[in-house]
Amino acid sequence: MTTSAADLLLWVALPYVCLAVFVVGHIWRYRHDQFGWTSRTSQLFEHRWLRWGSPLFHLGAFMVIGGHIVGLAVPDSWTEAAGISEHAYHTTAVWAGSVAGVAMVTGLGMLCARRLLTRRIRLGTDRSDKLLFPLLAATVLLGISATAAHNVFGAGYDYRESISVWFRGIFTLRPQPEAITGAPLLFQLHALTACLLFAAWPFTRLVHVWSAPIGYLSRPYLVYRRRAIAQAPVPHGAPAQQPGTRRSRHPA
Amino acid sequence: MKVMAQVAMVMNLDKCIGCHTCSVTCKQTWTNRTGVEYAWFNNVETKPGVGYPRRYEDQERWKGGWMLDKRGRLVLRSGGRVKRLLSLFSNPDLPSIEDYYEPVTYDYDNLVSAPAQDDVPVARPRSVLTGKPTAITWGANWEDGLGGAPEHAGGDPNLSGEWAQKVKFEFEQTFLFHLPRLCEHCLNPACVSACPSGAMYKRVEDGIVLVDQDRCRGWRMCATACPYKKVYINHATGKAEKCTFCFPRIEAGQPTVCSETCVGRLRYLGVLLYDADRVGEAAATPDEKDLLDAQRGVFLDPSDPQTVAAARRSGVPEDWLEAARHSPVYDLVMRYKVALPLHPEYRTMPMVWYVPPLSPVLDAVDAAGGDQDDPDHVFTAVTRLRIPLEYLAELFTAGDTDVVAGVLMKLTALRSYMRERSLGEVGDETALKAVGLTGREAEDLHRLLAVAKYADRYVVPAAHKEDSAALSAMENRCPVEFSGDAQPTDGRRVMLGIPTLRRRTSDAPAGGHL
Numbered sequence: 001m002t003t004s005a006a007d008l009l010l011w012v013a014l015p016y017v018c019l020a021v022f023v024v025g026h027i028w029r030y031r032h033d034q035f036g037w038t039s040r041t042s043q044l045f046e047h048r049w050l051r052w053g054s055p056l057f058h059l060g061a062f063m064v065i066g067g068h069i070v071g072l073a074v075p076d077s078w079t080e081a082a083g084i085s086e087h088a089y090h091t092t093a094v095w096a097g098s099v100a101g102v103a104m105v106t107g108l109g110m111l112c113a114r115r116l117l118t119r120r121i122r123l124g125t126d127r128s129d130k131l132l133f134p135l136l137a138a139t140v141l142l143g144i145s146a147t148a149a150h151n152v153f154g155a156g157y158d159y160r161e162s163i164s165v166w167f168r169g170i171f172t173l174r175p176q177p178e179a180i181t182g183a184p185l186l187f188q189l190h191a192l193t194a195c196l197l198f199a200a201w202p203f204t205r206l207v208h209v210w211s212a213p214i215g216y217l218s219r220p221y222l223v224y225r226r227r228a229i230a231q232a233p234v235p236h237g238a239p240a241q242q243p244g245t246r247r248s249r250h251p252a
Numbered sequence: 253m254k255v256m257a258q259v260a261m262v263m264n265l266d267k268c269i270g271c272h273t274c275s276v277t278c279k280q281t282w283t284n285r286t287g288v289e290y291a292w293f294n295n296v297e298t299k300p301g302v303g304y305p306r307r308y309e310d311q312e313r314w315k316g317g318w319m320l321d322k323r324g325r326l327v328l329r330s331g332g333r334v335k336r337l338l339s340l341f342s343n344p345d346l347p348s349i350e351d352y353y354e355p356v357t358y359d360y361d362n363l364v365s366a367p368a369q370d371d372v373p374v375a376r377p378r379s380v381l382t383g384k385p386t387a388i389t390w391g392a393n394w395e396d397g398l399g400g401a402p403e404h405a406g407g408d409p410n411l412s413g414e415w416a417q418k419v420k421f422e423f424e425q426t427f428l429f430h431l432p433r434l435c436e437h438c439l440n441p442a443c444v445s446a447c448p449s450g451a452m453y454k455r456v457e458d459g460i461v462l463v464d465q466d467r468c469r470g471w472r473m474c475a476t477a478c479p480y481k482k483v484y485i486n487h488a489t490g491k492a493e494k495c496t497f498c499f500p501r502i503e504a505g506q507p508t509v510c511s512e513t514c515v516g517r518l519r520y521l522g523v524l525l526y527d528a529d530r531v532g533e534a535a536a537t538p539d540e541k542d543l544l545d546a547q548r549g550v551f552l553d554p555s556d557p558q559t560v561a562a563a564r565r566s567g568v569p570e571d572w573l574e575a576a577r578h579s580p581v582y583d584l585v586m587r588y589k590v591a592l593p594l595h596p597e598y599r600t601m602p603m604v605w606y607v608p609p610l611s612p613v614l615d616a617v618d619a620a621g622g623d624q625d626d627p628d629h630v631f632t633a634v635t636r637l638r639i640p641l642e643y644l645a646e647l648f649t650a651g652d653t654d655v656v657a658g659v660l661m662k663l664t665a666l667r668s669y670m671r672e673r674s675l676g677e678v679g680d681e682t683a684l685k686a687v688g689l690t691g692r693e694a695e696d697l698h699r700l701l702a703v704a705k706y707a708d709r710y711v712v713p714a715a716h717k718e719d720s721a722a723l724s725a726m727e728n729r730c731p732v733e734f735s736g737d738a739q740p741t742d743g744r745r746v747m748l749g750i751p752t753l754r755r756r757t758s759d760a761p762a763g764g765h766l
């Protein structure tokens with residue numbers, strides 16, 4: 001099976017470029033924009049829709065991410081070796097995936113609705129949000145449509161024999177673009193928007209994912225700090241700035 | 253014993269005229285920025301009244317501060333660690349902007365750009381958040397001077413007891429006093445304890461509670477946990493901001509802006525030494541009414557040689573020890589015991605204390621046909637008066653009216669004695685003795701409370717530069733700007749909380765996130 005230049009571009013070059021942007025972008029953002037690194041909460045402005053939309057979206061997202069890790073990273077030979085039949089696997093995946101997907105889509109829909117309908121939130125929506133929300137919505141909707149069209153109502157498509165192989169090939173540095181070229185269009189589009197989402201990630205509010213405050217479970221309640229023993233003030237935006245030198249630069 | 257020093261504040265409420273100069277100068281210094289238009293690090297409330305944000309003292313609703321669980325352990329009222337992480341996606345107890353108020357600006361431009369017409373052009377209010385014309389229906393000092401009290405003030409959470417039936421809001425029967433509020437810079441801060449990312453901290457050197465803007469991730473738990481609702485969410489940056497106790501000024505040995513500009517000269521700043529090891533134990537005192545004494549028990553006598561030795565071991569500098577010995581705050585809180593903490597029952601061990609106001613009591617003496625210069629009449633009034641003694645007790649002593657009555661009697665005796673003295677009489681010390689003061693102490697307290705010289709009110713030792721280069725970073729520039737020595741290389745200055753959002757002139761953005 002030969003792969004065309006377009007396939008190489010879409011299924012090898014694009015994923016690697018996006019991954020590179022993802023990694024380098026995060027390093028850059030972490031070093032230069034601690035001040036902008038936040039969940040950018042808008043609960044102050046609207047809480048009725050957020051109260052349902054945000055937990056639905058986030059908890060749905062956790063399940064969806066978990067499902068993707070299992071479905072993409074774990075080869076089907078492993079699950080079969082563990083004694084889980086193909087049929088049992090797919091039944092579970094479709095059921096759990098549907099619940100998670102519906103929760104995530106409902107939640108995201110509510111979050112998008114409040115963002116669009118509440119004027120003060122809409123006005124507080126910045127450029128990164130205008131990129132993130134459509135991209136995230138497209139990825140999620142394509143993903144759930146692909147699952148619905150092919151695996152819930154359709155004849156069933158075994159992505160573990162194709163898309164997962166392509167996915168693992170990216171990370172094992174043995175790219176296999178031919179594994180995904182035969183996949184249904186909805187799955188392909190889902191994979192492409194996901195790549196773009198990963199590229200956009202470090203430049204959006206999605207970075208707050210990496211700040212999940214797990215350490216809070218074990219740290220002492222009271223935090224004492226001495227006044228920072230800092231070097232001479234570094235001009236803002238100077239290239240050689242180290243993380244930490246801006247600590248307590250804006251205590252307010 | 254771990255001795256720590258804290259710069260603390262006392263306010264003498266008898267002298268507050270509610271002019272809001274402290275609030276305005278604070279706002280001009282710290283919160284005249286997009287994102288915190290609605291935030292007042294310092295605000296002045298009229299009491300009785302629901303306050304700002306509305307009914308913030310209703311902890312059943314807002315879940316601020318600490319409480320004791322069934323086993324007597326100190327826990328955050330908003331929930332433990334697991335519950336907090338579970339409510340990250342939607343905080344059920346966060347006030348919304350309506351609980352504060354919708355900030356507005358005015359169409360000032362219309363005043364000069366309106367075409368010639370028969371009517372005088374007006375500047376209509378416009379919401380800062382939506383840009384739309386809006387009606388102003390609430391504000392940070394909406395209830396100023398009991399404005400709207402017959403309608404609203406009954407919602408004051410302090411008016412919950414049976415005695416509150418007697419509180420009237422008719423003009424002839426009511427009472428009021430002003431209550432300036434800012435961050436309490438607590439010894440046991442609930443906001444710090446609730447911050448999931450560990451961005452909030454209490455400074456070891458001076459006890460000031462700050463938010464590290466670089467580490468705040470906008471989880472908004474601090475705003476819920478603070479029972480005084482003095483941590484605000486900057487809606488433009490999505491980060492928490494709060495009163496800084498004007499730390500650049502404190503570090504330079506100067507009083508905070510609110511203190512410096514107080515025209516009534518009612519604020520006092522000074523160092524208190526305390527034993528950090530005993531804070532948790534004191535905050536967990538079983539009976540709420542014992543919390544005042546428990547907190548006083550944590551403070552240390554700066555002239556006690558053992559304390560001084562322990563303070564030196566803990567690294568408290570000599571000039572800070574010296575300042576602690578001359579601290580007006582120590583005098584008012586510990587020596588004369590006329591200052592009381594605001595809502596000790598929140599168990600955060602607040603460090604902004606208040607001398608309760610005598611004026612409403614004196615009004616009541618007059619109304620009852622008594623002579624307010626006669627201590628006997630006033631003493632009688634203080635003990636018999638069910639209002640507002642219970643009210644003051646709700647605010648300052650977790651409901652213990654005896655303590656408030658004791659302070660008011662002390663102030664009455666002082667006033668009566670000093671009146672005699674200033675009229676050239678010898679002064680009858682019997683009333684003083686009854687409240688535990690000597691003539692000499694009365695003169696001293698009078699000098700502190702009534703004469704209130706600048707140098708007596710503010711005893712703030714400067715920070716030690718040798719352990720703080722952060723200070724030098726502050727010396728040459730405004731704290732909300734960056735040093736002017738180099739133009740930013742990327743052409744995008746990211747200034748403190750000044751985003752590109754919601755600027756009607758988009759051609760001159762001051763900076764922004766991404």
